[in-house]
Amino acid sequence: MATFKKHANCRGLILSVCILLFILTLSATCARSAKKAKKTIPLVDERNLVKTNITYKSVLKEHKRYSNQPETIQKRFQNPSLCFVTPWNSHGYDIAKIFNFKFTHVSPVWYQIKFDRNEKRIYLTGQHDIDLNWIDSVRNKSKLAESVSFSSTFVSSSDPSSSFSSSSSSSSSSSSDTRTSNLPPPLIVPRFIFDAWTLEDYQLLFSSATTTSPPSKSSLSSSLISILTREVLRNNYDGLVLEHSFLLSSTLVPFLISLANSLHEYSKILVLVLPSEKSLTPSPSPLFSPQTFSYLCDYIDYFTLMTYDFSVNKAGPVNPYFWMKGNVDRLLGDGGKKRAEKVLMGISFYGYEYEEEGKGGEAVVGPKYVKMLEKWRPKIEWSEGWREHWFEVEEEVEEEGGGVRKKRREVWYPSLKSVSDRLELARELGVGISIWEIGQGLDYFYDLL
DSSP states (O other), X not given: OHHHHHHHHHHXXXXXXXXXXXXXXXXXXXXXXXHHSOOOOOOTTTTTOSSSOOOHHHHHHHTTOOOOOGGGOSOSSOXXXXXXXXXXXXXXXXXXXXXXXXXXXXXXXXXXXXXXXXXXXXEEEOGGGOOHXXXXXXXXXXXXXXXXXXXXXXXXXXXXXXXXXXXXOHHHHHSOOOSOTTSOOOEEOOEEEEOSOXXXXXHHHTTTOOSSSOOOTTSHXXXXXXXXXXXXXXXXXXXXXEEOOOTTHHHHHHHHHHHHHHHHTTTOEEEEEEOOOSOOSOOSSOSSOHHHHHHHTTTOSEEEEOOOOSOSSSSSOSSOHHHHHHHHHHHHOTTGGGGGGGEEEEEESOEEEEOSTTSOOEEEOHHHHHHHHXXXXXXXXXXTTTTEEEEEEEEEEEOTTSOEEEEEEEEEOOOHHHHHHHHHHHHHHTOEEEEEOTTSSOGGGGGGO
């Protein structure tokens, strides 16, 4: 009997140990799963990051963290929003796929329009950068939207496609689209830029056109229209962005109208890049007059205004708030509010570093800015007048002949607050935005869009 009780006690002890081990194993597994589970990240607003009083520590800690909550997977800025993507900042390609629902238009910077002066021939370069697989990815469901679970009752606050031109491409809507139905894909509108053209080249290009008649079918400008239209159709783009130097703005008008008509014939759109005026004082010969803008509004779908690079040759803000507002107001003119929906106000996602006065600034993009903060740990200041963040540091550098001197650096770079203020300005003016460019910004900027 004693032996039986002893064996029973052993079996009970063994069973208890097994149960305990099972519980401990299960607890450890759950703990590991919990660690692996993706943490919910609130919007930057909810994290109290959109403010003037920021520190280098907060930027370093938060700049890679953007919201992944289902209710935030929407377009917060409801006006048209175009973003540029450049081959030399590959991070922009990923951003366009992650946040594609934030943009109404995506413009890869791929093409150059060249002119062979000897053969009097126009041709395109840059085709080696074309990435049709990437375009398919941008038109489909975003990586961020795939990573969260949507409830069946979730509906975006509005449909960004309502801001599109009526000539938006039917090709994009017929493409395979696995995105959430209330988050329409952006239009793909690559940028084409006149590269290394002289005043004489422009004069030759538009010599057959007048301000009232379109270019003749045998002219160089007619040839260029055919080249651009064919390239858009060949790659199933939704249109194009055109940039030139505005050496002959008035002469360009009939060409632009003919190009727009050619694209509209195939339900494609034309976006024209406009220069900003450094001085807001009325000029008798502006780079692009409000009258020309008003006239072309009947033909061109959107105008992206380059309201950045205010301070290039001397230290200062990149796109000061009131200067941006002044440029938009000047373009729209009296009673021009009805044209506002066609204007895309430029916002820079890059900054500048200035070492010595008079030498000009060196561009600063996101990764470089982060390294600066890690290295210098500066006190970041807010300029209320310019409504941009900046900082300055002094370094000791060795002279060539021996000795040490202090070298001052000044850095201006966008922040959540500066971007937020400019988005609010765009809302007040009734205009859209264009971002140069998304490979240069910090990831948490996109919470604001």
